Amino acid sequence: MSVGYVPVQWNRQKRIYDAIVVGSVLGYLCLWVLCGKLIWRGAESISDEILILRGLGSCAFLLLTVILLIGPVARLDRRFLPLLYNRRHLGVLTCLIACAHGILAIGYYHGFGVDNPLFSLFVNSAGYRSFAGINFELFGAGALVILITLASTSHDFWLRNLSPRIWKRLHMLVYVAYGLLIAHVGLGALQTDRNWAFVFTVLVSVLSVSAAHVAAAMKEASVDQGTHAHDGWIDAGLEKDIPMNRARTVCASGGERIAIFRHADGLAAVTNVCAHQGGPLSEGRIIDGCITCPWHGWQYKTDGCSPPPFQERVATYQVRVVAGRVQVSSQPSRPQTAQSRSATHG
Amino acid sequence: MDDSSSFYVGYLPVPRPLIRFLWLALPLLVGAAWMVALLAAGSQPSPGNGIWHDADVQHYRGRVVLWPYPILLPTDHPERGYLLVESGKHGAQRDWPALVGHEVEATGRPLERDKALMIELDPGEAGLSVVASAPQGTLPAATGEEIRTLRGEIVDSKCFLGAMKPGHGKTHKACATLCIKGGIPPLFISKTRDGYDYWLICGADGKPLPESLWPLIADPLEIKGRIESMGGVRRILVAPTDIRPL
Ligand code: HEM
Numbered sequence: 001m002s003v004g005y006v007p008v009q010w011n012r013q014k015r016i017y018d019a020i021v022v023g024s025v026l027g028y029l030c031l032w033v034l035c036g037k038l039i040w041r042g043a044e045s046i047s048d049e050i051l052i053l054r055g056l057g058s059c060a061f062l063l064l065t066v067i068l069l070i071g072p073v074a075r076l077d078r079r080f081l082p083l084l085y086n087r088r089h090l091g092v093l094t095c096l097i098a099c100a101h102g103i104l105a106i107g108y109y110h111g112f113g114v115d116n117p118l119f120s121l122f123v124n125s126a127g128y129r130s131f132a133g134i135n136f137e138l139f140g141a142g143a144l145v146i147l148i149t150l151a152s153t154s155h156d157f158w159l160r161n162l163s164p165r166i167w168k169r170l171h172m173l174v175y176v177a178y179g180l181l182i183a184h185v186g187l188g189a190l191q192t193d194r195n196w197a198f199v200f201t202v203l204v205s206v207l208s209v210s211a212a213h214v215a216a217a218m219k220e221a222s223v224d225q226g227t228h229a230h231d232g233w234i235d236a237g238l239e240k241d242i243p244m245n246r247a248r249t250v251c252a253s254g255g256e257r258i259a260i261f262r263h264a265d266g267l268a269a270v271t272n273v274c275a276h277q278g279g280p281l282s283e284g285r286i287i288d289g290c291i292t293c294p295w296h297g298w299q300y301k302t303d304g305c306s307p308p309p310f311q312e313r314v315a316t317y318q319v320r321v322v323a324g325r326v327q328v329s330s331q332p333s334r335p336q337t338a339q340s341r342s343a344t345h346g
Numbered sequence: 347m348d349d350s351s352s353f354y355v356g357y358l359p360v361p362r363p364l365i366r367f368l369w370l371a372l373p374l375l376v377g378a379a380w381m382v383a384l385l386a387a388g389s390q391p392s393p394g395n396g397i398w399h400d401a402d403v404q405h406y407r408g409r410v411v412l413w414p415y416p417i418l419l420p421t422d423h424p425e426r427g428y429l430l431v432e433s434g435k436h437g438a439q440r441d442w443p444a445l446v447g448h449e450v451e452a453t454g455r456p457l458e459r460d461k462a463l464m465i466e467l468d469p470g471e472a473g474l475s476v477v478a479s480a481p482q483g484t485l486p487a488a489t490g491e492e493i494r495t496l497r498g499e500i501v502d503s504k505c506f507l508g509a510m511k512p513g514h515g516k517t518h519k520a521c522a523t524l525c526i527k528g529g530i531p532p533l534f535i536s537k538t539r540d541g542y543d544y545w546l547i548c549g550a551d552g553k554p555l556p557e558s559l560w561p562l563i564a565d566p567l568e569i570k571g572r573i574e575s576m577g578g579v580r581r582i583l584v585a586p587t588d589i590r591p592l
């Protein structure tokens with residue numbers, strides 16, 4: 001959470017996370033280059049630059065696939081939450097690898113000639129004649145611009161200064177980048193060489209990212225309850241059905257999800273959207289009396305305010321229990337007015 | 347797994363059951379990624395058998411012809427013509443009127459693929475200089491009148507003969523265009539059962555490939571033209587109207 005900003009807030013788990021990721025990436029690149037060198041040797045060897053460039057490109061693509069999978073997979077099975085905790089570092093590393101690929105490609109394919117390499121990128125691979133002949137490298141360049149933008153605004157400093165809403169919108173561009181990459185690979189490498197293993201990898205990647213998102217959305221829709229408001233109150237089921245220190249969600253008619261927690265002193269309802277990066281608070285827990293977000297562990301007291309010295313707030317909702325059934329107000333209380341929401345048993 | 351004791355918070359100690367799960371899941375995930383590296387890297391197709399002897403400076407003696415691209419016909423093996431290019435993506439730009447037909451010495455690094463040969467000349471005088479200024483004998487005549495229809499693509503000869511591997515296909519389009527713009531002789535390559543067959547490609551008038559055709563480089567094409575050979579080098583002469591994008 002944010003009181004002061006340091007470039008990287010490392011802790012033991014982030015260090016382990018980063019070590020595993022960097023080790024895996026180095027292993028991937030070494031295996032790629034080694035295997036490429038063994039498979040075609042002597043007069044038939046692949047140029048080193050192209051071998052490395054392909055290894056970097058495919059590595060960045062796979063990393064981005066994993067990044068996009070972590071969110072929905074962690075919602076389907078919360079044991080994957082540890083992968084989400086430090087996803088930002090994964091994103092920055094992906095960007096660095098993609099940059100290396102892009103720089104190598106521009107230098108090798110567009111350098112050494114009569115044109116400026118960046119100018120060449122636009123004019124010399126330009127088959128604007130037909131869809132199949134289209135300039136696939138510009139799709140890669142577009143994706144790279146997005147990745148660089150996201151990596152350089154990934155820090156919580158930007159989250160705070162751009163406002164979480166704008167930050168979140170900006171970071172949704174990662175899906176645009178993934179789409180551009182599919183075009184980059186589909187209209188480039190896959191149209192040149194018959195590398196079936198790579199075609200298969202791209203297909204499986206795209207299908208699993210799509211399937212995981214659909215499955216997570218379906219799961220989310222299926223847990224939404226009580227969308228009908230009567231006199232401004234939404235029914236949220238039986239109080240005893242909410243496990244201790246955990247939450248249940250309901251969906252207000254405006255589409256906003258509300259997380260209703262049961263804790264030792266009663267019930268508390270807050271928006272489901274974490275003030276940090278919009279993590280699903282309802283999938284969190286109450287720890288030390290605080291609602292704790294499952295994504296990066298930001299905490300809020302049951303009045304929606306973070307414990308001091310932190311100053312984050314989330315919107316709260318009134319809750320009451322009528323004949324054993326929980327009801328939650330369909331309109332948020334103003335987030336500024338911290339109010340006690342011990343349940344009024346009626 | 348769903349009780350609070352196994353809830354993960356990054357800055358708190360990791361619950362035991364979760365550690366056990368991660369010990370299983372992470373190696374599987376990383377193993378799958380490494381498997382992709384092995385399989386995808388191992389399934390890359392052959393980049394062809396061109397070789398660039400880029401550390402092996404050689405000297406050649408012979409005569410230069412423009413056909414329409416510069417070719418050196420060695421004195422001892424006039425049937426083994428070498429295409430001449432400069433370093434980088436540049437064709438040989440020399441004072442041709444002063445060189446053509448004379449006996450010259452060429453110095454540079456050879457490239458070869460199958461029976462096709464090329465020299466990347468050293469820069470300046472050191473790369474190509476006249477040794478006997480009187481024209482020596484007669485130059486070999488071009489033979490062949492065969493008209494053929496071929497399917498394939500236009501590439502640049504330097505990359506295809508070994509400077510870049512692979513040096514063909516759509517991913518190589520930008521590089522091939524840059525090379526041909528820079529004066530590297532263009533080749534037309536056509537797939538055969540066990541590799542490629544290839545010819546220098548030039549206009550129907552025997553002049554270099556017209557600039558208007560550069561946008562078609564690396565695109566799948568069907569072309570029809572006359573095939574000739576001279577000094578072990580083959581070329582196809584094609585009118586723009588006989589080029590059909592596929
Ligand atoms: C300026 C930006 C970029 C340029 C100029 C560029 C250029 C290229 C080129 C020329 C190739 C073909 C290589 C070959 O097989 O000969 C390629 C392949 C590829 N690129 Fe990019 N690229 C860029 C950005 C990206 C980014 C951002 C990513 C991923 C995050 C990416 C992922 C890939 C992948 C996966 C391949 C296929 C590799 C293979 O054949 O195994 N590229 N790119």
Ligand code: FES
Nearest residue numbers: 274276277279293
């Ligand atoms: S989204 Fe990061 S802690 Fe909630």
